[in-house]
Structures are given as structure tokens and as C-alpha cells.
Amino acid sequence: EVASGSSPQPAAAGDSPSPNPAAPGVTASPAAPDFFQAAPTSSSGFQGASTSPSGVPGAPLPGGSAPDAGIPPPQPLIDPPASATRIPPRDLVAGNGVDWTPGTETAAAPNAGGAAASGAEGTARPGDASLEGPQTAQVTLQKVLPGEIQVGKPAVFKIIVRNSGALTVPKLEVRDPIPWGVRVMRTTPQAAQGPQGEILWSLGPLAPGDELALETEVMPLQEGEIGSVATLSVITAASARTTATRPQLVLRAQMPQQVMIGEEVAMLITISNPGSGTAAGVVLEEHVPTELQHPAGTDLENWLGDIRPGETREVQLKLRAVRPGTAGNLLVARAEGNLRVEHRTAVQVLAPQLDLLVEGATRRYLDRQTTYRITIRNPGTAPARNVHLTATLPGGMQFVSADNAGSYDSTTHSVHWLLEELPTNQQGTVELTLVPIAVGTQNLQCDARADLGLAAENSLPVEVEGIAAxxxxxxxxxxxxxxxxxxxxxxxxxxxxxxxxxxxxxxxxxxxxxxxxxxxxxxxxxxxxxxxxxxxxxxxxxxxxxxxxxxxxxxxxxxxxxxxxxxxxxxxxxxxxxxxxxxxxxx
Missing domain, CATH: 2.60.40.1510 (ntegrin, alpha v. Chain A, domain 3)
Known part of the structure; x- marks a missing residue:
């Protein structure tokens, strides 16, 4: 019987030999390429394990004699060492019979050719141009046995493999289980033993129209129907090619190194692609530092789309300086393919600052006059102008006097001072004299205000106690x-x-x-x-x-x-x- 197609098909035993011999000049296939696996190892000799007509492997037919009667046992090709834990496969060569006992074969090693490990790299290159496009193999498998064989008389079983398609098949594997009731004497071409004890031919390449004849010489041992199902595995090759490019992003930003608080900060952003491929889906991110402000918030995005190789884009961004200090600005450009680049710049926001300190006794007795010192300091990077200092007196304190032109307002029970300018890293101090008139915690609250929204506050809680006399x-x-x-x-x-x-x-x-x-x-x-x-x-x-x-x-x-x-x-x-x-x- 004949089976053909692009996938492995089993072929049943036939009643007559094939009329077509193997194509001239076709020999056993050379060694497989690196990406093909070698056949798994098995026992050194084998005998078929198909079920006999009586249902018991190796059992004599009814009325027949015991197996191997009158047939001398063959000598094994290689005697394995006693310490061997694994029996390598043996080639089946002419003139050597090989026996097989069920259960003695070694299990095949796990397939090392499973899914590729994540992160693996390789060295493969594109194949010939003829391998590009759809690749469909057409291979025919036919098994031919004599119409009758006799116990004790050698017989030859044939398998015909023919490439009936238009493409060269780079590799084929033919597997033929050893039939029940026979012993293998030789194979042509030389075969190996498969993981399940079967005969294994690794063939190829097989050009279009070529044909191979595979022979197995056996010694019949039992009477009855003899045969097996051979299978064909066809491995086809296909190739494709593409061009890999590498897009790149270069990000730059120009902005002033110093700005005054409250001023606008103009930033010119340049993004370019000096790479060899298009940067797709480019997004520009701006992470606004706390010293700067944008009406849309602190995390901004600008969709730029695709940037072709050699292309440059410019983007303007306007921020406002709202807090003194060194602003560390972060720009990020990202694109598809995990493409990401960052650019960091720093701008110093200049601004005056106000620190307020209130000093004096924190525990006083009733009716005992005391003096408090109020110090205002500018640790900022610019002068503070139009500084207003106010001391709000608690209800349990009575105003006595204030220096440096401090004025007392009886309606608000507070004292006020005015300073036109307080230079950078300078300070000024005023004194305030009060008399406690009520027991309890009396909180002396002081605050300072200046241009540009500057403010500072501090307080001094005073515990006022009476004296029992x-x-x-x-x-x-x-x-x-x-x-x-x-x-x-x-x-x-x-x-x-x-x-x-x-x-x-x-x-x-x-x-x-x-x-x-x-x-x-x-x-x-x-x-x-x-x-x-x-x-x-x-x-x-x-x-x-x-x-x-x-x-x-x-x-x-x-x-x-x-x-x-x-x-x-x-x-x-x-x-x-x-x-x-x-x-x-x-x-």
C-alpha cells in the first residue's frame, strides 16, 4: 500500500514487492543539520513485540514448535559492560542477528528541542532564496513484503520512499517496528534502533523524483501472519528574511539657569532620531518639579507620533517659578520597542525668605514685667521688601513698650513694625515689654509679611502662674x-x-x-x-x-x-x- 502527503502517514504491509526499485544513485542521507536532533538512544539489540495470534508475545502457534527451534542464536555485535546504566543504540548491519526482550530498552531522553528558553539568542542566518514562500513536501511511503516466508529461512522486507513533489526534502525519518515472530539480521542502508525498539532510518536530503529503497533482512521464528506498520516523518525547510533597524532618540532642553520667583520659565525641547529606523509612537513626558508650576498639573505628556530617521522636532514648554530652591527638571521621551531616553536640567529659583524667632521667658508670675525679643531673618537668595512684622498679644498680657518705632493698636491688641527692605542673609531684632495680668497659658503670636507673598509665623507660649503668699x-x-x-x-x-x-x-x-x-x-x-x-x-x-x-x-x-x-x-x-x-x- 502507498501513502503520500506533507505529514507523516503510516503504511500497512503489502502482498507483493514494489515494481519500482530504488532510484539509481540515491544513498543513505548524510548527517542531519545542527538544528535537527539525533535519534534518542535505546538498547543494543531488539526483537519485535507485536502480539502473536495466540495473544501472547513470542508464544508458538497452535500445533507449532517452540520459538527458535533448530535456529542457532545470533552473536551480539557488541557486548555491553556490566556497569553500564544506559545501552547505546546499535546499528543493524548485514550478517548480525539482534534479539530484543520486552522491558529491556532504555527510555528516551527528554526532548531537548522543546520551546526555546526566554531570552535565548542564536546564530542562524537566512537560507537560500528558494526556501522563501510556501514550502509543501510530497513524499510517498510504500512497504513491500514477500507473499510468504518460512520459519528458519531468511527473508527481505522492503520500504520504498519516493519524493513525488517539486521540493527537495532536507530530512526524513522512517520508523518500522520489528514484527512479531522474526529476528532482524541486517538492514540496508544501515539503520539505528529507536527509543521504542523500532528500526530507525534517518534520511535526506531527497530531491524531487528521487526514490530510496530500505531493506530489512529477517529470520522468521514463528508461524502466522507477520507484518508491521511503518511510519514516515518528513521535515521541510522554509526561510524568510527581513531587515532590522535601530531607532534612537536624543533629547535636549534649553532653559535659563536662574529665574526670579513668580517669573515665567521658557523651555525649548529638541528631540531627534539619529538611528536607522523610525521611532514609532513617540511620547514626550515632563515631570514638573515642585519649584515650578504648569496649569495642567505636574505630569505632562505630548504625543509626537512617529519620528523618521534623521528627523528633529522642537517643542516649547512654559512653566512658572513658584517656590525657591534648585528645581531638578526631568524630561522623558519614550517610543515603541522599549525605547526611552531621559534629560535632566536644573534651574535655580531665586527668592527672599523669612524666618521668625521669638525669644523670652516661657514661665512668668503675675504682675511681673518681662521683655521679649523678636528676630526676623532673610536666609533667601533675594532681598525681602516691605516687611510687615506684627506681634499679637494674648488677653492675659498687657502692653508696656516697644522699640524701633513699634506702634501699639489697642483695638487689635497688637504691635506693628515696618521694614522697607531686609537684605539677603541679614536680620533685624525688636524688643517688646509686657506684663502678665492673668494666669494660664498666654500665647504670644508673631507673623511677618513681605512682597511676593512671603510669610513667616512663630509663637511663644508663656505659662503665667500666681504666687500663694x-x-x-x-x-x-x-x-x-x-x-x-x-x-x-x-x-x-x-x-x-x-x-x-x-x-x-x-x-x-x-x-x-x-x-x-x-x-x-x-x-x-x-x-x-x-x-x-x-x-x-x-x-x-x-x-x-x-x-x-x-x-x-x-x-x-x-x-x-x-x-x-x-x-x-x-x-x-x-x-x-x-x-x-x-x-x-x-x-
Missing amino acids: IHFQVADTLDPVELGRETAYEIRVVNQGTKAAENIQLATVLPEGMRLIAAEGPTAHSASGDEVLFEKLPRLAPKAEVTYRLRVQAAAPGDHRIRVQVLSDDMQLPVTKEESTRIFSDQ
Whole structure:
């Protein structure tokens, strides 16, 4: 039977040999090109594994004799070493029978010709011009077997391969499984063993009209129907060519090195393509630095389209300087094919700056005058003009005076100064005298304003506290006092400070010549012997006062002194006072 076409087709065994012998002058193919793979390795000898009529490989036919009866076993071509882990393929040569046992072949190595690795590079070049355009191979495969073969008598199986197309086929592979019941003696041309134990011919090139005859001499071993299905793999070649170009982008920008804040910055952008190919889809990007400004935002794009080789484009861009400092401008040009180029330029934006410093005491007591220093400095790169300095006073501060022609505005409770010009890296200082009149945090707020929208602010929080000042007096109501008569001591405690006094405690010690009759005051008391202790008074407001009273009886004549102690949370040590009382007798 004959099969033809552009793809591999199996061919069944026929009943008669082919009437057409192999074309004269056609021999086995030379070695394959580098881009073809060598046949995978297999066992050194082989015998077919097709199923016998009885269904068991190698089983004798019914009524027949055992396999290989009366046929001497062939000697192998090469004896493999005992330590070999892999049996290389052996060529099938004339005069050498080769056996094959199922399960002894070595698995083929993984195909190294799969998908190309990402990033791989090569050295291939375009082929002949004749390989350009559609390439369709037409190859015919025919397998021819004798009508009858006999056990123990060699027989020849033929395969005819014919190029019936108009193109030369660079490479072909014919695979023929070894039929059941035979042993291969030789092959012509010399064949190799395939990964599945099959006979493998690698052929080519095969010119149009050429024909190859492949022969396999076998020794029949079993009775029954003998045959196999041969397959043909055709590898065709096709070529194409193109021209690779390399587009390039060169980006330049011209802009002033210095500008004054508030001025316009004109930028001339030049983009050219000195390469050999067209730069497609060119986009120009501008990343506006914070020191500059554009009405459309900070990330700008300009679609330029395609730029041909040798072509130059110019683009104008106008920005505005809005913040002092060195502006690092970034331009990017990008195109298809990951083409990208950057250009960086710097422009210095000149501008005056204002720094404000407020110095002075941050903790003051009520009604204690203090002076604050306000310093304004220009660390910028241009003079500051028409500088207005304002100090806004808190409600708990009272204005006293200001130097350097500072004027106080009672309606806004603020002080103002005017400076026509403050040169670069220069500073000026004014003094302001205030009096705290209210306790709590008093925030002195200062700010400066100048031309070009310059502004600076600073503040100084001042903690204003009061002072608790406890003062007390001790006085007797009757002095001298006659023996046996009563007198009283009044103790008047006054907070003369500006802060409430807390946890005020009073204690008295009576002299031996006096006896306590009664005691009263703002808190409870306890008496023990000649000592009287009043409990703590939690709070005594500024300018407030309380009175303690002790009634005593004159018990012994003489000059007697009562001792009084007062202690509060604001006092580190108690204050002690004495009051003298003279007791007399008419005896």
C-alpha cells in the first residue's frame, strides 16, 4: 500500500514487492543539520513485540514448535559492560542477528528541542532564496513484503520512499517496528534502533523524483501472519528574511539657569532620531518639579507620533517659578520597542525668605514685667521688601513698650513694625515689654509679611502662674489679764499672693500658765495637753482670709507666750510666731 502527503502517514504491509526499485544513485542521507536532533538512544539489540495470534508475545502457534527451534542464536555485535546504566543504540548491519526482550530498552531522553528558553539568542542566518514562500513536501511511503516466508529461512522486507513533489526534502525519518515472530539480521542502508525498539532510518536530503529503497533482512521464528506498520516523518525547510533597524532618540532642553520667583520659565525641547529606523509612537513626558508650576498639573505628556530617521522636532514648554530652591527638571521621551531616553536640567529659583524667632521667658508670675525679643531673618537668595512684622498679644498680657518705632493698636491688641527692605542673609531684632495680668497659658503670636507673598509665623507660649503668699497674725484680746480671768487669741490667716493656697494647717502650743477653754476655726480641731491642732484647710483663694480663735484662762502669774505654726503646700517649712501675754495677781 502507498501513502503520500506533507505529514507523516503510516503504511500497512503489502502482498507483493514494489515494481519500482530504488532510484539509481540515491544513498543513505548524510548527517542531519545542527538544528535537527539525533535519534534518542535505546538498547543494543531488539526483537519485535507485536502480539502473536495466540495473544501472547513470542508464544508458538497452535500445533507449532517452540520459538527458535533448530535456529542457532545470533552473536551480539557488541557486548555491553556490566556497569553500564544506559545501552547505546546499535546499528543493524548485514550478517548480525539482534534479539530484543520486552522491558529491556532504555527510555528516551527528554526532548531537548522543546520551546526555546526566554531570552535565548542564536546564530542562524537566512537560507537560500528558494526556501522563501510556501514550502509543501510530497513524499510517498510504500512497504513491500514477500507473499510468504518460512520459519528458519531468511527473508527481505522492503520500504520504498519516493519524493513525488517539486521540493527537495532536507530530512526524513522512517520508523518500522520489528514484527512479531522474526529476528532482524541486517538492514540496508544501515539503520539505528529507536527509543521504542523500532528500526530507525534517518534520511535526506531527497530531491524531487528521487526514490530510496530500505531493506530489512529477517529470520522468521514463528508461524502466522507477520507484518508491521511503518511510519514516515518528513521535515521541510522554509526561510524568510527581513531587515532590522535601530531607532534612537536624543533629547535636549534649553532653559535659563536662574529665574526670579513668580517669573515665567521658557523651555525649548529638541528631540531627534539619529538611528536607522523610525521611532514609532513617540511620547514626550515632563515631570514638573515642585519649584515650578504648569496649569495642567505636574505630569505632562505630548504625543509626537512617529519620528523618521534623521528627523528633529522642537517643542516649547512654559512653566512658572513658584517656590525657591534648585528645581531638578526631568524630561522623558519614550517610543515603541522599549525605547526611552531621559534629560535632566536644573534651574535655580531665586527668592527672599523669612524666618521668625521669638525669644523670652516661657514661665512668668503675675504682675511681673518681662521683655521679649523678636528676630526676623532673610536666609533667601533675594532681598525681602516691605516687611510687615506684627506681634499679637494674648488677653492675659498687657502692653508696656516697644522699640524701633513699634506702634501699639489697642483695638487689635497688637504691635506693628515696618521694614522697607531686609537684605539677603541679614536680620533685624525688636524688643517688646509686657506684663502678665492673668494666669494660664498666654500665647504670644508673631507673623511677618513681605512682597511676593512671603510669610513667616512663630509663637511663644508663656505659662503665667500666681504666687500663694500666706501671712498670719496672732493677737490677744486682753493683755495683761488677771489671774483666773479669761482672755482670747485671734489668729488671722491671709493669702496675700495671686494664687490659691492649698492644704493650710494651723497648730498652737499654749504656755504652762494658761488653760484651754475652747477653740474654733474654719476646720475641726483636736487638743492634747497644751497642743491644739486644726485640720487642713483645702484651699484659700488669693486675697482671702480666715480666722482661728482660742479662749484660754489665766492659770499662773507671769509673762507667758503662745506659739503658733502655719504650713501649706506652697511652703517648704512651717512659719512660727509667738504672742506674749502677762498674767498678774493682787496677792
